[in-house]
Amino acid sequence: MPGPQAATELSRTPLHGLHVRLGARMVSFAGYDMPVQYPSGIIKEHLHTRAAAGLFDVSHMGQIALRPRSGRIEDAARALEMLVPGDILGLAMGRQRYTLFTNAAGGVLDDLMVSNQGDHLMMVVNAARKAADEAHLRLHLSDSCLVEPLVDYALVALQGPMAEAVFAAFAPDLRAMTFMDVKTITLLGEACIVSRSGYTGEDGFEISVPARVAEAFCEVLLRNPAVAPIGLGARDSLRLEAGFCLYGSDLDETTTPVEAALDWTIPKARRTGGERASGFFGAEAVLGQLATGAARRRVGLRPEGRAPVRRGALLFRAANATTPVGIVTSGGFGPSLDAPISMGYVSRDAGVPNTQLFAEVRGKRLPLTVSKLPFMPTHYKSLRSPQKGANAC
Amino acid sequence: MLKYTKDHEWLRLDGDDVATVGITPYAQEHLGDLVFVELPSSGTKLSKGAIAATVESVKAASEVYAPVGGEVLSVNDKLTTEPGLVNAEPTGDGWLFKMKIADAAELDTLLDEQTYKSLTTAHDGH
Numbered sequence: 001m002p003g004p005q006a007a008t009e010l011s012r013t014p015l016h017g018l019h020v021r022l023g024a025r026m027v028s029f030a031g032y033d034m035p036v037q038y039p040s041g042i043i044k045e046h047l048h049t050r051a052a053a054g055l056f057d058v059s060h061m062g063q064i065a066l067r068p069r070s071g072r073i074e075d076a077a078r079a080l081e082m083l084v085p086g087d088i089l090g091l092a093m094g095r096q097r098y099t100l101f102t103n104a105a106g107g108v109l110d111d112l113m114v115s116n117q118g119d120h121l122m123m124v125v126n127a128a129r130k131a132a133d134e135a136h137l138r139l140h141l142s143d144s145c146l147v148e149p150l151v152d153y154a155l156v157a158l159q160g161p162m163a164e165a166v167f168a169a170f171a172p173d174l175r176a177m178t179f180m181d182v183k184t185i186t187l188l189g190e191a192c193i194v195s196r197s198g199y200t201g202e203d204g205f206e207i208s209v210p211a212r213v214a215e216a217f218c219e220v221l222l223r224n225p226a227v228a229p230i231g232l233g234a235r236d237s238l239r240l241e242a243g244f245c246l247y248g249s250d251l252d253e254t255t256t257p258v259e260a261a262l263d264w265t266i267p268k269a270r271r272t273g274g275e276r277a278s279g280f281f282g283a284e285a286v287l288g289q290l291a292t293g294a295a296r297r298r299v300g301l302r303p304e305g306r307a308p309v310r311r312g313a314l315l316f317r318a319a320n321a322t323t324p325v326g327i328v329t330s331g332g333f334g335p336s337l338d339a340p341i342s343m344g345y346v347s348r349d350a351g352v353p354n355t356q357l358f359a360e361v362r363g364k365r366l367p368l369t370v371s372k373l374p375f376m377p378t379h380y381k382s383l384r385s386p387q388k389g390a391n392a393c
Numbered sequence: 394m395l396k397y398t399k400d401h402e403w404l405r406l407d408g409d410d411v412a413t414v415g416i417t418p419y420a421q422e423h424l425g426d427l428v429f430v431e432l433p434s435s436g437t438k439l440s441k442g443a444i445a446a447t448v449e450s451v452k453a454a455s456e457v458y459a460p461v462g463g464e465v466l467s468v469n470d471k472l473t474t475e476p477g478l479v480n481a482e483p484t485g486d487g488w489l490f491k492m493k494i495a496d497a498a499e500l501d502t503l504l505d506e507q508t509y510k511s512l513t514t515a516h517d518g519h
Binding site for chain 1: 423425426428429431447449450451452453454473476
């Protein structure tokens, strides 16, 4: 049974007081005192987000600006491409992209969003990695860029099918934004950076808002009956259903982008034969794996029974096999699917969709099936294909 | 009248040596929405403090310990399809299993309601 959580020495986001007033259960997460759930509970919060609009405090994440000393945005983009395998030079003004910091072995140091803000790049990185990421950026890019963490800003996400209708009441032109668009708008008299993105698989927005008006802004949103506050518990189950990676669980320095099935983040231009091939940390390993395939791959897993198969469970080809073929890296329960779901890394031959595997849970071998990701169809606002956005994770 | 453990199980005597076991309202509230309950097989012999069941919320799995030693007589099969009963009625329809108590003297190690309540109130004072 759970014990009490120590709340000492934890950082607080600008919305901490609001969470407490809303009756949240607070837990320690990445050094922050964060809401894991509100009184309605994780399942209701999860389903509400998929049906209406959920409001998330993600202010613990790092927001870091990368400003080119030359004043030319392409110089910052070219510099950042040393650290990521993504296409940053090709990122148009007002657009955002998902990418990865890699190390010399091709391992993933963090996953992040990067956007072109016209005269600088803006990054959103994981809370637990923000100090390391900032140091990494300064170490390698200080010659050409200024690295400026955005302090005194909250980051909130409004996610779900009613997010657009709720948010457009403040700024009608938000309706014209499509998935991964970014723009600066004025909310409550303050300049805020809004991106049409999120980590739930639903349409929605992430809003970087000055800390001094963050609470007032959220209170206005919460007055709309379509909006409910959503804690980290439902954020995790939503991202798992959407097949997204959680850094530290599904991604770390021992996993490469190819093993993590994130090869879609590496464009042609940065692959072997491309105009800016290689040139990022770990390129040799990563491009080698792109050519020959990785020995293991991240896959989705659907347990056959009702028992969740959680992080750390070993995976086997047969109920009586002795050598594991993989390991679960994220696992729990998907409220929208009303079923347990997991993700894990399995050897190449065991990772074919519909392959039956067995997970060891409390001394028993439970059957599960390799499944395509995402588990839930995504619902992004895209001009080209209304029901599909970028690939999962 | 219920008796309690410091690990948040409750036990209700149904007769001299037969008892029903479950988890407390405090425990279910802190676990959150349960999505799976793994119960012991009837006939399983448990010593006091042995792992008797596992309750899983969206976020985590937690073990339930035998409040006293004995043999499992029956389990609440309803929880297989409705694990949320533990959240809704933790000391009623959300019971976990019934057991035949091996040594009635072990009942004296359990907490009365007042002692248990003071324990959980102290926990909540953060």
